[in-house]
Amino acid sequence: MSHLRLLTSPPNQLAPDEGCLLAFQGELDYIYRTLRRLGASPSETDDLAQEIFLALHKCWTDYDPERPLRPYLFGIAFRISAAHRRRRYREVPFEIVEVGDPALGPEDALQTKQARALVLAALENIPLPRRAVLVMHDLDGVPVADIGSVFGIPRFTVYSRLRKARRELETSLRRLTNAIIR
Amino acid sequence: MNTRSPFSPKIRAVLDQERVIPPVAASQRARVIARARASLGAPVAATSAFSTSAPRTRWPAAAAAALVLSAAVGAAAYEIHARMDRDPVTPATAVAPVSRLTPSAPAPSPPSAEDGDLVPAPEPAVGAPRLPSAGSAREELRLLRQARAAVARNEFAVALVPITEHARRFRNGRLAEEREALRVKVLVGLGRTNEARRAASDFQKHFPRSVLLPTVSQMSVSGGNPD
Numbered sequence: 001m002s003h004l005r006l007l008t009s010p011p012n013q014l015a016p017d018e019g020c021l022l023a024f025q026g027e028l029d030y031i032y033r034t035l036r037r038l039g040a041s042p043s044e045t046d047d048l049a050q051e052i053f054l055a056l057h058k059c060w061t062d063y064d065p066e067r068p069l070r071p072y073l074f075g076i077a078f079r080i081s082a083a084h085r086r087r088r089y090r091e092v093p094f095e096i097v098e099v100g101d102p103a104l105g106p107e108d109a110l111q112t113k114q115a116r117a118l119v120l121a122a123l124e125n126i127p128l129p130r131r132a133v134l135v136m137h138d139l140d141g142v143p144v145a146d147i148g149s150v151f152g153i154p155r156f157t158v159y160s161r162l163r164k165a166r167r168e169l170e171t172s173l174r175r176l177t178n179a180i181i182r
Numbered sequence: 183m184n185t186r187s188p189f190s191p192k193i194r195a196v197l198d199q200e201r202v203i204p205p206v207a208a209s210q211r212a213r214v215i216a217r218a219r220a221s222l223g224a225p226v227a228a229t230s231a232f233s234t235s236a237p238r239t240r241w242p243a244a245a246a247a248a249l250v251l252s253a254a255v256g257a258a259a260y261e262i263h264a265r266m267d268r269d270p271v272t273p274a275t276a277v278a279p280v281s282r283l284t285p286s287a288p289a290p291s292p293p294s295a296e297d298g299d300l301v302p303a304p305e306p307a308v309g310a311p312r313l314p315s316a317g318s319a320r321e322e323l324r325l326l327r328q329a330r331a332a333v334a335r336n337e338f339a340v341a342l343v344p345i346t347e348h349a350r351r352f353r354n355g356r357l358a359e360e361r362e363a364l365r366v367k368v369l370v371g372l373g374r375t376n377e378a379r380r381a382a383s384d385f386q387k388h389f390p391r392s393v394l395l396p397t398v399s400q401m402s403v404s405g406g407n408p409d
Contacts, residue, residue, distance in 0.1 A: 017222045019343050019347075021219060022339065022342060022343050023339065023340055026338070026339020026372075027340075028211055029203045029206050030203055032206050046210065046214055046217075049214050050214065050217055050218065053218040057222070065328050065331075065343070065344070115196045115199035116200050116204070119196060120200075138197060139197065170190075173193055
């Protein structure tokens with residue numbers, strides 16, 4: 001099967017517009033959730049998702065379809081979220097109003113909704129570069145090496161950010177939980 | 183360095199809930215897709231495609247299906263390679279399977295408008311099938327390899343891109359059978375169960391003696407409730 005090694009992966013032959021839109025549609029849920037995890041409020045997600053689409057479309061011909069799409073999208077989402085935060089010069093206040101998951105029963109939905117709201121609120125207390133590493137690794141399951149290549153940082157830096165972000169998340173979650181119990 | 187989660191069971195449970203990606207509301211999805219399409223300046227397809235956001239891995243036959251499909255595509259790849267080595271320009275006598283999608287059997291029913299399917303099933307062929315060259319065989323193989331790689335990563339939406347491309351360029355290609363089997367698998371993975379069943383039914387019509395038929399039928403049956 002040596003020919004398999006000879007076969008290269010040229011850019012997608014589908015019309016770029018069509019391929020890009022298909023990929024964007026297919027990953028829209030992930031894009032929205034990533035934006036929320038990176039601090040976008042529900043009212044901002046539409047505009048930011050559109051920015052992501054435009055950025056994806058711009059570099060779609062450079063995307064290697066052999067590579068997983070989500071880390072690639074995350075890199076775009078991170079840069080757009082960071083630029084958005086710089087524009088507004090302030091942290092996003094806690095504003096956790098989630099649309100319920102229609103697939104769940106009322107009690108499960110409430111529990112899930114609370115858990116998600118808790119995680120989003122806790123993530124808000126972690127600086128964006130460390131938060132991005134934590135979300136990619138601990139929520140999206142992206143390997144450390146791939147995270148390093150998405151952000152262009154050494155593997156050691158990824159580990160370092162991950163370790164610190166986990167401590168911050170734990171502290172933040174504990175504080176929020178205690179606040180709710182009191 | 184150890185990257186295993188150091189969190190307590192309670193925190194892990196909370197994170198587990200957050201790992202499940204909730205679907206975007208249908209109205210919001212339609213709005214965003216329409217906006218994205220408008221920014222391209224040209225309509226591409228119906229708006230409601232991918233509107234169902236079902237869990238991505240809910241079919242129990244996934245492992246077995248992957249094995250069978252991988253073996254089938256691998257075997258097809260080997261056959262193509264062997265033929266290319268022997269005979270760069272394939273003689274007409276060697277391409278009997280090409281006409282498999284253009285039989286007198288009824289053509290697959292087109293997807294209904296409400297499905298908004300961006301991945302149309304292959305249309306009935308017009309005229310005699312063209313003989314595939316070595317280059318097109320390689321290209322077919324490349325597209326299906328892309329689709330399989332995406333399926334292996336559970337990125338079913340991504341897998342649809344090379345599948346659609348293959349159907350457009352090689353409607354009756356050598357790997358049409360494998361492509362249509364993959365299509366069923368991808369639709370099941372996306373939770374588009376009704377479309378998966380239709381695709382499985384078309385597969386059965388066109389490839390009644392396919393070794394993939396039991397797997398394809400099982401996939402479409404185990405795909406869950408109708409969407």
